Amino acid sequence: MTLQRRILILATAFVLLAAVAVTALVRASSRADEKNRTQAEGPQVTRGEVSLNPAGGGPRIVFRNMAWGPHHDELATVPAGTPEGARTASGVACLRFHSAAGTGICLQADKGGVPDRYRAVVLDARLKEVSAHALTGIPTRARVSPGGRLAAWTVFVGGDSYAGTDFSTRTSVLDLRTGRLDASLEEFTILKDGKPYRSADVNFWGVTFTADERTFYATLGTGGRTHLVRGDLAERTVTTLRENVECPSLSPDGTRVVFKKRVPGLPAEAPWRLYALDLASGAETPLAEERSVDDQVVWTDDRTVVYSLPGDFGADLYSVPADGSGAPARLMASALAPAFLG
Secondary structure: OOHHHHHHHHHHHHHHHHHHHHHHHHHHHHHHHHHHHHHHHHHOOOOOOOOOOOOOOOOOOEEEEOOOOOOOOOOEEEOOOOOOOOOOEEEEEEEEEEOOOOOEEEEOOOOOOOOOOEEEEEOOOOOEEEEEEEEEEEEEEEOOOOOOEEEEEEEEOOOOOOOOOOOOEEEEEEEEOOOOOEEOHHOOEEEEOOEEEOOOOEEEEEEOOOOOOOEEEEEEEEEEEEHHHHOOOOOEEEEEEEEOOOEEEEEOOOHHHEEEEOOOOOOOOOOOOEEEEEEOOOEEEEOOOOOOOOOEEEEOOOOEEEEOOOOOOOOOEEEEOOOOOOEEEEOOOOEEEEEEEO
8 A cells, every 4th residue: 555545544534533523512512502592491490498398388399300400300399389480409319209297208319329229218307318228129109198107119120111011010118107117018918809819920019198197009910910909007918909000199088099091002102091080989080181191190189180291301290180170281391209288
């Protein structure tokens, strides 16, 4: 190869590398401009004091802030009357969160451990850590009982989506007064169709508590089917009530649950619709939300539920009446895992 040809090859390579570098710089600049533009147009988020005290400061929403910026993933708060208003961020990061009666449960990445390790952190009303418990999988659901005595959480320990059947979960319940931790509801006695039931494929998820701080509802998955179950923490039993119920959420008055139901004919990756179940009569009512919702709804009062749907930056929150009337409406952009306080 001649010297002239070598010089030509080197020159060509240099030009190509320079072009690649310029293209990467332009793309990075474009992404930065888009991110900065989104931050400028998005909700205002500033650092401040966030409390879980239900009596302090009027009705409020505390939630995981999904907006871009230095407070991404932190618990933040807004007045319930102005959900799209300026946000106050706490500095406490949570992947899943719930709160009641001044107690919070925060499922978060374990910053002090190996990547992809998680923990459940019990928070007091000032967001101070009360206790922490290592998690065995990816956080997905969290609940605190109405009186603040009990906390429950669910993690994926195999698979990472409820849409198919190839997943495994573990659900734990913690008594915050005694410190007793039931590490897995799979250890409870299952009464299915009135008979004791055991199977290697049992999974539980989506706990919701009653006001007596003893009874709960949840989803049992087994044999390719899902069941609404009623649990008794004192007796350590769960009893099946009906099929095709996932992620129940009990109304404040204790009379209904709103849940996601698999509807035949819908796509396999988006199979659910929201329904309300009257626990006394067994009547089901479809809610006005026609999109597939993969979430455990939260009640704002006895009339309305809130849930998440995919948004530009992870998730947005929507509300819909719980009686099947009305229409869904976006409540907050760039938000997840709300708790309604006060």
